[in-house]
Amino acid sequence: MTTALIALDWGTSRLRAYRVDSRGAIEARRTLDCGISCLPAGGFATALADACADWLAAAPHAPLIASGMVGSRQGWLEAPYVQCPATLDDLAAGLTEVELTEVACAAGRVLYIVAGVSMDGGRMPDVMRGEETQVIGAASAMESVCMESACVVLPGTHSKWVDYAHGSISSFATHMTGEVFALLRGHSILSVLMEGDGYDAQAFGDGVMAGQEAGCGGGLLHRLFGVRTLTLFGRLAPHAGASYLSGLLIGAEIAAAVEHGYGAGAIVLLGSEDLIERYRVAFALLRMQAVAGPDDAAPAGLTRIAQRAGLISIDRPL
Amino acid sequence: MTTALIALDWGTSRLRAYRVDSRGAIEARRTLDCGISCLPAGGFATALADACADWLAAAPHAPLIASGMVGSRQGWLEAPYVQCPATLDDLAAGLTEVELTEVACAAGRVLYIVAGVSMDGGRMPDVMRGEETQVIGAASAMESVCMESACVVLPGTHSKWVDYAHGSISSFATHMTGEVFALLRGHSILSVLMEGDGYDAQAFGDGVMAGQEAGCGGGLLHRLFGVRTLTLFGRLAPHAGASYLSGLLIGAEIAAAVEHGYGAGAIVLLGSEDLIERYRVAFALLRMQAVAGPDDAAPAGLTRIAQRAGLISIDRPL
Numbered sequence: 001m002t003t004a005l006i007a008l009d010w011g012t013s014r015l016r017a018y019r020v021d022s023r024g025a026i027e028a029r030r031t032l033d034c035g036i037s038c039l040p041a042g043g044f045a046t047a048l049a050d051a052c053a054d055w056l057a058a059a060p061h062a063p064l065i066a067s068g069m070v071g072s073r074q075g076w077l078e079a080p081y082v083q084c085p086a087t088l089d090d091l092a093a094g095l096t097e098v099e100l101t102e103v104a105c106a107a108g109r110v111l112y113i114v115a116g117v118s119m120d121g122g123r124m125p126d127v128m129r130g131e132e133t134q135v136i137g138a139a140s141a142m143e144s145v146c147m148e149s150a151c152v153v154l155p156g157t158h159s160k161w162v163d164y165a166h167g168s169i170s171s172f173a174t175h176m177t178g179e180v181f182a183l184l185r186g187h188s189i190l191s192v193l194m195e196g197d198g199y200d201a202q203a204f205g206d207g208v209m210a211g212q213e214a215g216c217g218g219g220l221l222h223r224l225f226g227v228r229t230l231t232l233f234g235r236l237a238p239h240a241g242a243s244y245l246s247g248l249l250i251g252a253e254i255a256a257a258v259e260h261g262y263g264a265g266a267i268v269l270l271g272s273e274d275l276i277e278r279y280r281v282a283f284a285l286l287r288m289q290a291v292a293g294p295d296d297a298a299p300a301g302l303t304r305i306a307q308r309a310g311l312i313s314i315d316r317p318l
Numbered sequence: 319m320t321t322a323l324i325a326l327d328w329g330t331s332r333l334r335a336y337r338v339d340s341r342g343a344i345e346a347r348r349t350l351d352c353g354i355s356c357l358p359a360g361g362f363a364t365a366l367a368d369a370c371a372d373w374l375a376a377a378p379h380a381p382l383i384a385s386g387m388v389g390s391r392q393g394w395l396e397a398p399y400v401q402c403p404a405t406l407d408d409l410a411a412g413l414t415e416v417e418l419t420e421v422a423c424a425a426g427r428v429l430y431i432v433a434g435v436s437m438d439g440g441r442m443p444d445v446m447r448g449e450e451t452q453v454i455g456a457a458s459a460m461e462s463v464c465m466e467s468a469c470v471v472l473p474g475t476h477s478k479w480v481d482y483a484h485g486s487i488s489s490f491a492t493h494m495t496g497e498v499f500a501l502l503r504g505h506s507i508l509s510v511l512m513e514g515d516g517y518d519a520q521a522f523g524d525g526v527m528a529g530q531e532a533g534c535g536g537g538l539l540h541r542l543f544g545v546r547t548l549t550l551f552g553r554l555a556p557h558a559g560a561s562y563l564s565g566l567l568i569g570a571e572i573a574a575a576v577e578h579g580y581g582a583g584a585i586v587l588l589g590s591e592d593l594i595e596r597y598r599v600a601f602a603l604l605r606m607q608a609v610a611g612p613d614d615a616a617p618a619g620l621t622r623i624a625q626r627a628g629l630i631s632i633d634r635p636l
Binding site: 017042044073098120123124125126127140158173174175176177179180187189213215219221222223224225226229230232233235249252253259260294311 | 320353391438441442443444446463475476491492493494495497498505506507528531533537538539540542543544547548551553567570571574575577578
C-alpha cells in the first residue's frame, strides 16, 4: 500500500506522527517527547527529521500535514485562527504552508498546518489548536452514530467543550480544570493532606457532587477548602484526597458548561482512557450520558482535512 | 504604666507580639518571621524568648495569651475548636493552657491559647484560627459604629467571611482566593503572560465584573482562561494581567459569598492596607459598601478575651 499522507499531531508536550495509507488507514505511528515546549530554538526541523525522516525518504510524494500548538505563536509558524462557526471547508481552506527548504530530509516539500479556531462570545475570546482536528476526525468516524449534532468534550490540562452540528464547529469553551488540579495537587496547602493519586470512587463521586454545587452558584474557591476541612475532621481519608479534588474540579467544570448551554444533546468524550473514564463517571452521577469517541481522532481529522483540501485522494470515502 | 498582658498573634508566617498596658493600650510591638511554618521542631520556646524575653522579665506577673495557627495540630499545642455560634464567653471559657516549664525566660508561667472556631453547615465543615480573635477585637473597637450586626471580611491567602451579630460569631466561610491567585500568578501557563504585579485599576475592575459572572453560575475554571485569550487578542496588556486575575478571583469570591447569604448588611474589612483597598474597590463596583475596620484588631481581641476570662482587669472598659 502506498503512503498517502504523513500526519502530525504536534502539541505542547508531544509530537505524534502517523503514516497514513491510500485508504486512509494508519500504517505506522510514533510518539516523541518533542512537544513545542520541549524544543530548543529552531528545533522544529530536527524534531521532524527525528520523527519521520525514513517515512519522508520512502514516500517522496506524500504531503505533510500537522495540527496543534505547532501552529501557535510559540510554534513553527503562526497559523491564523479560523473563526467559529468553522466547517471542514473552512479548515481545508485555512491551511498555512511552511516551506521546508531548511529541512534536509524534506527539502522542497511543504508542511501544511491546520488553523486553530477562535470564538468571541463577547464575554471573552476563546481559542483552540488541535482539538478542532480531533472533532473533525471524530465526526468523520462517528457520522453514522450520533455526530449529526453533538457536544465533544476533550478533558485535559485545558478541557474543551465543543458544540458540533451539521458539519460545523458552532461554539466551544475552555476550562482550565487539569492545570488547576495539578497546581493544587502539587503546590498548595492541600497537597500535604493528600497521599498518593490512587482512584477512590466514593471520594471522587462526593467531589463531583460538591463541584456541581460549587459550579452552580459559585463557591469553587470556598469548596476547595473542603479538601482541608473534611480531612481535618476525618471525613476524607488522605489517600482519597486527590480523588475528591479531581471530582470537585470536574464537577464544577461540567456544571458551568451545562449552565452555559453545552451538553444538552449527545456527548462524545475524546482523550486519554483514564480521564474519559472519570468524566463518564461524573456525567453518570449528574444524570447525563456520554459515550467515548473513536481512538485516533487526530490522524482521522488530519486525513479528512488533507482530503478536503485536495492534497490527497483517498481510495474509499472516509 | 504597668504591663498587664503579653499578647501574641501567632500565625503561619509571622509572630506578632504586643505588650498591653493596664488601660488596654499597646505599649510596644514586635513582628518576627517566626510563624509556625518557619520553626524547627520544638522551636516554639525559642521563638517566644526571641519575641519577648525582656518583656517577660520586666513584667513577671503579666499573663500570656496567643491566637492563630499556634493552636493548630502543627502548632505548639492543639487547642480544640469552639463551635459556631461562638460568643466572647465561649472563647474566654475555651482557652487552652500551655505550661511553660521548659521555657527558661517564662518558667512557671502559662500561655493561654485561644480556641479556633469551627462550623459545620452540612455541606462541608469550615475552620478558622486567629480570625475569630480579630473579629472580637474589631467588634470591641467598633461597638458604637456598626458591629451590632456585621459581616467581617478578612481577605488573604484564605479569605474569611464572618457573620457577627449580637455578640456572637454566627457563621463563616473560607475562600482560597489568595492561594489560588499565587499559584496561578506564579506557576501556571498564565504566569508568563503577566508582566509585573503593578495595580491597573481598569483591568482590576474588568476582572471583578468577569469574576462576578463566574461566581454566579460557575465558570471560574473557564474565565481564568480569559487571562490568556484576552492577552492573545491584545485586549489585556501584559502589565495589567495580574490585576485582571486578582479582580477575577476577588469578584468570584464576593459573588459566591453573597450567593451564600453573606454581606447583606454592614461589611467591615480587616487586613493589610493593599488588600483592603482592592476589596473596597471591588465592593464599590458591585454596588456594595464596605468600611475598613480598626488597626490592631488582633491585640484588641486578645485583650478582650483575656479580660473576659478574668486573666486581667483593665482600668477602663474596652
